[in-house]
Amino acid sequence: MALTIKQQFxxxxxxxxxxxxxxxxxxxxxLVIFSALISDVFFTSVNxxxxxxxxxxIGIISIGMxxxxxxxxxxxxxxxxxxxxxxxxxxxxxxxxLPLAIILTIIIGFSLGSVAGYLVAFQKxxxxxxxxxxxTIARGLGFIYSKGSPITFxxxxxxxxxxxxxxxxxxxxxxxxxxxxxxxxxxxMLRYNVFxxxxxxxxxxxxxxxxxxxxxxxxxxxxxxxxxxLAATAAxxxxxxxxxxxxxxxxxxxxxxxxxxxxxxxxxxxxKGTAINTLMGVLILGLIGNILNLLNVPSYPQxxxxxxxxxxxxxxxKFESK
Amino acid sequence: MKTSESxxxxxxxxxxxxxxxxxxxxxxxxxxxxGEIHAxxxxxxxxxxxxxxxxxxxxxxxxxxxTLNGQEINPKNTHEGQVLGISVVYQELSLVNDLSVxxxxxxxxxxASKFWMNWKKITEDAQELIDSLGFEIDAAARVRDLSIVQKxxxxxxxxxxxxxxxxxxDEPTTVFDPTDIKKLFDNLFKLKAKxxxxxxxxxxxxxxxxxxxxVTVLRDGVDTGSMAVADTDADGVIRLMIGRxxxxxxxxxxxxxxEVPVFEVKNLTAxxxxxxxxxxxxxxxxxxxxxxLGGSGRTETAKLIFGAHKKKSGxxxxxxxxxxxxxxxxxVGHQIGFVSEDRKEEGVFLPLSIRRNIxxxxxxxxxxKLGFINTDNEYxxxxxxxxxxxxxxxxxxxxxxxxxxxxxxxxxxxxxLSVDSKVIFIDEPxxxxxxxxxxxxxNLINEVAEKGVxxxxxxxxxxxxxxxxxxxxxxYKGTIYGELPKDKFSEENILRYSIGKQLK
Numbered sequence: 001m002a003l004t005i006k007q008q009f010x011x012x013x014x015x016x017x018x019x020x021x022x023x024x025x026x027x028x029x030x031l032v033i034f035s036a037l038i039s040d041v042f043f044t045s046v047n048x049x050x051x052x053x054x055x056x057x058i059g060i061i062s063i064g065m066x067x068x069x070x071x072x073x074x075x076x077x078x079x080x081x082x083x084x085x086x087x088x089x090x091x092x093x094x095x096x097x098l099p100l101a102i103i104l105t106i107i108i109g110f111s112l113g114s115v116a117g118y119l120v121a122f123q124k125x126x127x128x129x130x131x132x133x134x135x136t137i138a139r140g141l142g143f144i145y146s147k148g149s150p151i152t153f154x155x156x157x158x159x160x161x162x163x164x165x166x167x168x169x170x171x172x173x174x175x176x177x178x179x180x181x182x183x184x185x186x187x188x189m190l191r192y193n194v195f196x197x198x199x200x201x202x203x204x205x206x207x208x209x210x211x212x213x214x215x216x217x218x219x220x221x222x223x224x225x226x227x228x229x230l231a232a233t234a235a236x237x238x239x240x241x242x243x244x245x246x247x248x249x250x251x252x253x254x255x256x257x258x259x260x261x262x263x264x265x266x267x268x269x270x271x272k273g274t275a276i277n278t279l280m281g282v283l284i285l286g287l288i289g290n291i292l293n294l295l296n297v298p299s300y301p302q303x304x305x306x307x308x309x310x311x312x313x314x315x316x317x318k319f320e321s322k
Numbered sequence: 323m324k325t326s327e328s329x330x331x332x333x334x335x336x337x338x339x340x341x342x343x344x345x346x347x348x349x350x351x352x353x354x355x356x357g358e359i360h361a362x363x364x365x366x367x368x369x370x371x372x373x374x375x376x377x378x379x380x381x382x383x384x385x386x387x388x389t390l391n392g393q394e395i396n397p398k399n400t401h402e403g404q405v406l407g408i409s410v411v412y413q414e415l416s417l418v419n420d421l422s423v424x425x426x427x428x429x430x431x432x433x434a435s436k437f438w439m440n441w442k443k444i445t446e447d448a449q450e451l452i453d454s455l456g457f458e459i460d461a462a463a464r465v466r467d468l469s470i471v472q473k474x475x476x477x478x479x480x481x482x483x484x485x486x487x488x489x490x491x492d493e494p495t496t497v498f499d500p501t502d503i504k505k506l507f508d509n510l511f512k513l514k515a516k517x518x519x520x521x522x523x524x525x526x527x528x529x530x531x532x533x534x535x536x537v538t539v540l541r542d543g544v545d546t547g548s549m550a551v552a553d554t555d556a557d558g559v560i561r562l563m564i565g566r567x568x569x570x571x572x573x574x575x576x577x578x579x580x581e582v583p584v585f586e587v588k589n590l591t592a593x594x595x596x597x598x599x600x601x602x603x604x605x606x607x608x609x610x611x612x613x614x615l616g617g618s619g620r621t622e623t624a625k626l627i628f629g630a631h632k633k634k635s636g637x638x639x640x641x642x643x644x645x646x647x648x649x650x651x652x653x654v655g656h657q658i659g660f661v662s663e664d665r666k667e668e669g670v671f672l673p674l675s676i677r678r679n680i681x682x683x684x685x686x687x688x689x690x691k692l693g694f695i696n697t698d699n700e701y702x703x704x705x706x707x708x709x710x711x712x713x714x715x716x717x718x719x720x721x722x723x724x725x726x727x728x729x730x731x732x733x734x735x736x737x738x739l740s741v742d743s744k745v746i747f748i749d750e751p752x753x754x755x756x757x758x759x760x761x762x763x764x765n766l767i768n769e770v771a772e773k774g775v776x777x778x779x780x781x782x783x784x785x786x787x788x789x790x791x792x793x794x795x796x797x798y799k800g801t802i803y804g805e806l807p808k809d810k811f812s813e814e815n816i817l818r819y820s821i822g823k824q825l826k
Contacts, residue, residue: 194685194693204671212683213654
């Protein structure tokens with residue numbers, strides 16, 4: 001029902017309903033306030049820009065993950081793809097001119113994603129299996145091409161990228177700007193473009209989509225390819241930040257990306273989820289890590305807290321659907 | 323008061339229920355005696371299903387009182403309802419496709435039994451139960467492999483597998499052909515004789531007058547009356563249902579049917595279904611009916627033409643030119659439309675808004691080169707269609723899952739009305755749709771035909787198919803067995819062809 005915010009507040013229990021409906025943003029705000037109260041370092045520009053730098057890589061692959069999940073699929077290969085593509089980018093930076101290195105890396109990412117897309121859309125392979133296989137293949141290839149050790153940037157192009165990735169514009173880290181642009185792009189595509197409409201339609205009822213004359217296979221193929229291209233973008237950013245490409249990068253990132261998408265209220269059955277909420281999911285995960293670091297909580301308890309927050313967020317969404 | 327308590331098996335008094343801000347039931351009463359068939363009538367969205375779901379424990383009432391044999395009950399979930407002896411056969415089938423018929427029938431008992439299952443006994447019991455209903459279904463078969471009619475029978479068997487005191491049937495006959503309906507009715511009479519109370523929801527008034535003892539009518543969540551069936555007639559009931567007289571269920575048509583067929587099929591044979599050697603043609607402006615029993619291949623024929631099933635041989639001509647439709651995408655490309663009989667699974671997108679549902683088949687009018695949608699044009703188009711089809715919803719942003727069956731069906735139709743089709747196949751246009759909405763849907767079908775579209779309507783509802791078609795094809799065992807021109811329309815003629823007999 002097209003109730004305005006005011007109407008929602010004025011109906012009985014309205015505030016609670018409003019909070020449950022917008023639980024992702026609500027959790028985010030609570031976490032920000034909590035962080036600011038508990039640590040005086042939190043609201044410093046150094047800390048905030050570190051936080052944004054840390055989440056940008058995972059954030060970018062989370063957007064790809066969201067688009068895949070909207071069709072009812074899943075992409076487990078993105079973490080390993082980041083490793084393979086970071087190594088690829090490092091090799092390319094050291095051999096060809098920078099713009100070509102960037103374009104080639106993204107094309108390779110798109111192509112690798114296309115393999116998953118082909119298997120899922122045209123060979124009717126279960127997305128979990130197809131991308132699980134690609135996950136180990138990509139990780140393996142990363143180690144093969146790098147011979148097991150990190151490849152450092154050695155050219156002026158590499159230096160340029162490293163500067164870009166570690167600097168800020170108007171106080172916002174450049175790589176976070178890239179991330180935000182991708183979020184905005186995804187928002188626009190999902191909301192105002194036929195592509196987004198059809199991706200959501202396919203995820204909410206694949207058979208009805210097929211019988212409506214929608215090219216279901218084409219779109220299922222495309223979402224994995226796009227996820228691959230976004231993994232490439234994340235790889236370029238992550239490699240540039242550290243000035244090297246390593247086959248150990250992106251370890252278990254696919255799980256963080258899934259967590260971010262789910263915290264953002266998307267349904268793993270497909271058809272439900274938005275880019276802005278995924279952004280919130282990414283920031284929530286990042287915030288938890290950040291504040292626990294500021295409080296000097298060691299990393300193992302951090303994992304426990306992270307898991308707890310995921311459960312809490314999804315439980316809140318249960319209320320929403322009731 | 324003691325005596326009045328024992329008179330009724332089920333007594334629901336002053337039941338109210340709302341979902342969020344939408345009030346669905348207001349102060350509704352329903353009283354059913356033991357050994358009585360009580361019809362629950364009302365248009366789609368009148369609140370019949372909700373009332374039944376409150377009785378069975380799916381939903382909880384906001385206020386009111388429910389008694390069973392004089393005892394107040396408050397089932398909090400379907401399991402509690404079942405334990406009390408209330409079984410419901412829902413309109414939406416709720417079977418597990420990958421389990422056998424027997425496992426499905428005894429599913430509710432599997433969890434409660436001892437550690438080991440006696441599969442042999444379960445299968446035998448299930449077989450006995452189905453045999454006693456008079457239908458031929460193998461209890462060991464997987465539900466996935468059954469026809470939709472057989473699935474419905476399994477649902478009924480499931481409801482009867484326990485010690486049922488109150489049996490609720492929500493639109494049980496929509497998928498049944500006349501022979502199956504007769505079998506079902508015979509079973510209901512047997513159950514009635516055993517003292518079971520039956521609450522029967524249906525849109526088919528003729529059924530009600532055949533089997534029911536008494537009737538309660540709901541309109542917009544309020545009960546407009548309860549009476550013995552003997553004290554009323556169809557017109558009286560319809561008045562209570564829609565609050566007005568219903569004159570022309572099948573509106574008159576003034577369409578100039580073209581001479582040259584817009585679409586022709588020659589010797590079409592399917593690869594994976596029983597459909598074979600199907601030939602027919604449809605002219606612009608014509609409404610062609612396809613009748614036949616369940617399982618005769620009507621839906622399969624439409625899906626074959628639409629490219630949803632694989633073809634083995636045969637040709638299709640659109641405006642005299644041969645076309646191929648190997649996928650639904652090709653069919654839509656040739657401006658062929660298809661409205662599925664299974665609207666929840668194949669027709670609409672339940673979790674999406676009306677707007678998103680309607681726009682999904684056609685973005686050409688509302689989007690630019692790069693696929694960006696002009697939302698103003700989209701709203702204009704969608705709101706126009708919502709108005710034109712009188713879809714009852716507070717706004718275009720309501721999710722389709724919150725609409726009643728009739729309004730969902732209108733959304734499924736609207737999806738295709740926003741595209742320019744040359745031929746459109748409509749499978750069971752009014753299944754599970756109330757009388758008021760039916761007329762509106764027939765008007766729409768007529769309007770589509772008036773634009774020169776060839777309309778093919780598949781229907782199990784005999785009065786409907788005779789009421790709206792210009793010509794009827796009858797299918798039998800996967801092919802077209804006979805053709806009836808308008809002056810030969812009769813239930814008897816359709817039935818004779820349907821069972822493979824010649825006309826008298």
